Amino acid sequence: MSVSSARVRAGTVFDPSGDARQRKGRRRVPVRPSPAPRPWLGRLAVAATFTGLAAVVILGIATETRTELRLPGGVATFIGSMTGLTGMYLALVMVLIVARIPPLERILGQDGMLRWHRRLSAWPLSLIAAHAVFVTIGYAQAARTGVLHQLNAFLAHYADMLAATVGFLLMVAIGIVSIRALRQRLRRETWWVLHLYMYLALALSFAHVIALGPAFVGHPLTQVLWSVVWALTAGTVLVYRVGLPVMRSLRHRLRVVEVHREGPGVVSVVMSGRQLERLAVSGGQFMAWRFLARGLWWQAHPYSLSAMPQPPYLRITVKQVGDHSAAVARLKRGTRVAIEGPYGNVTGHARTNDKVVLVAGGIGVTALRSLLEDLPKGTDPVVIVRASSESQLVLRDEVAELVRHRKGTLIELVGSRREIALHSQGLLQLVPDLLARDLYTCGPPGLVEDVVEAARSAGMPHHAVHYEVFSW
Ligand SMILES: Cc1cc2nc3c(=O)[nH]c(=O)nc-3n(C[C@H](O)[C@H](O)[C@H](O)COP(=O)(O)OP(=O)(O)OC[C@H]3O[C@@H](n4cnc5c(N)ncnc54)[C@H](O)[C@@H]3O)c2cc1C
Structure with missing residues (x-):
């Protein structure tokens, strides 16, 4: 490994040593670290979710009478009503999981959030589908008519049923395109726009629950409670997915200052803004960046901070893999930038041991570069950087300087994935005190x-392994 002295480019302010006091004439403005995650809040959220689910089940059972159950179609309608209630409730839970509520986001991070969203997704959809089937059968039995005839009657004569059916079909369509094999064929933007229709689907189904649900017809209290739960969910999404990003973007007013080449197909974008010392951020975090330039303003892409902010400057480093990342390389000085975040829980807060090992694959070095800069000195870092060729070792000198400054060890593994496989034995050879x-x-x-x-095969406990996948 060669450790060369760091380059400090004219015009940029990013100091690879992580200790700007050593640089003459420039005072480093400290940034606030992101708040530490509070695991008890996660447990509280889980408890609240199950309590809500229990309340919904009790509501469904309490509003059913034995007489109604004994009537023709009574059992099927009851099953339909229960599956509908629980399915809609879980759909709201899924929306809240991806609402980026800060205390939850700090616990789950991007990967945890997507994992839970995907794990849960089959439940609301299956329950709502079961609801449609059982309610149709139940009503058909009660009216002593056929299922198709009942379906037709629902659409033609029942309040809000047409809207609810459209909502249901939208949910099914979104569920189908979310299947991994199909999702991977779609462009991220297409998938994202399709996913926005889920909010419309939920909105379309709201009214029929109140108008027809046995737990709501003639029960003004449950009508009000259900409406409040929905309004709170919608409000939470609006506040955290729209309001907070707009507020932060307006407060910091970021603009592109400089775009410079870091290596083949990789550029760094330096932005400057106001009051960045108020942006609570930790090394390893990322933001969704919306460059307000022609053709780019409508899409926000996640890129990690490749250095700790140095107010008034921020920096990201982007590898060109598709149309957005390629357009980033052509950004003009002065382009305005809107932000969502900072997000992610791969930060120093997650650390459970004094010492660390950081393993960066390709452009993954960006997040680990800022994390390394943010880690306290006694962490004795072992930094393993993996790249397919030497030219792909981006931010190489900066990483080397940060490692040297912390008296750590830098290991560069260059070659194809086949040549350099990272298995447990290999990892233990590189880092004997891995555990x-x-x-x-x-x-x-x-x-x-x-x-x-x-890491897990080598015996590392779950809580000591922290990761961020640069994909969706
Ligand atoms: C948490 C996180 C941090 C990241 N940090 C960096 C970074 O510091 N530097 C860097 O160069 N890249 C980073 N990426 C990857 C970067 O977001 C994608 O390379 C970029 O969005 C590709 O967009 P595109 O239009 O150029 O390419 P596309 O052709 O649209 O996509 C190429 C691939 O990038 C991924 N991708 C595309 N859009 C998104 C999206 N909105 N969210 C997640 N993945 C997407 C997909 O896996 C896709 O297959 C990060 C990704 C994530 C999830």
């Missing part, structure tokens, strides 16, 4: 999966 450390890894999905698997 006494926390491991952080970021990068493309294949690398992160390999490293996490290797």
Whole structure:
């Protein structure tokens, strides 16, 4: 490994040593660290979710009478009503999981949030589908008519049923395109726009629940409670997915200052803004960036901070893999930038041991570069950077300087994935005291999966392995 002295480019302010006091004439303005996650809030959220679910089930059972159950179609209608209530409730829970509520986001991070959203997704959809089937059968039995005839009657004569049916079909369509094999064929933007229709689907189904649900007809109190729960969910989404990003973007007023080449197909974008010392951020976090330029303003893409902010400056480093990342390289000085975040829980807060090992795959080095800068000095970092060729070792000098400054060890692994496989034995050879450390890894999905698997096979506990996949 060669450790060369760091380059400090004219015009940029990013100081690889992480200790700007050593640089003459420039005072480093400290940024606030992101608040530490509070695991008890996660447990509270889980308890609240199950309490809500229990309340919904009790509501469904309490508003059913034995007489109604004994009537023709009574049992099917009851099953339909219960599956509908619980399915809609879980749909709201899914919306809240991805609402980026800050205390939850700090616990789950991007990967945890998506994992839980995907794990849960089959439930609301299956329950709502069961609801449609059972309610139709139940009503058909009660009216002593056929299922198709009943379906027709629902659409033609029942209040809000047409809207609810459209909502249901939208949910099914979104559920189908979310299946991994199909999702991977779609452009991220297409998938994202389709997902926005889920909010419309939920809105369309709201009214029929109040108008027809046995737990609501003639029960003004449950009508009000259900409406409040829905309004709170919608309000939470609006506040955290729209209001907070707009407020932060207006407060910090970021603009592109400089775009410079870091290596083949990789550029760094330096932005400057106001009051960045108020942006609570930790090393390893990312933001969704919306460059307000022609053709780009409508899409926000996640990129990690590749250095700790140095007010008034921020920096990201972007590898060109598609149309957005390629357009980033052509950004003009002065382009306005809107932000969402900072997000992510791959930060120093997650550390459970004094010492750390950081494993970066390709462009995953960006997040680990800022994390390294943010870690306290006694962490004795072992930094493993994996790249397919030497030219792909971006931010190489900066990482080397940060490692040297912290008296750590830098290991560069250059070659194809086949040549340099990261398995548990290999990891233990590189880092003999692996089990006494926390491991952080970021990068493309294949690398992160390999490293996490290797770390766990080597005996590292779950809570000492932290990762961020640079994909969706
Ligand atoms: C938490 C996180 C941090 C990231 N940090 C960096 C970074 O510091 N530097 C860097 O160069 N790249 C980073 N990425 C990856 C970066 O977001 C994608 O390379 C970029 O969005 C690709 O967009 P595109 O239009 O150029 O390419 P596309 O052709 O649209 O996509 C290429 C691939 O990038 C991924 N991707 C596309 N859009 C998104 C999205 N909105 N969210 C997540 N993944 C997406 C997909 O896996 C896709 O297959 C990060 C990704 C995540 C999730």
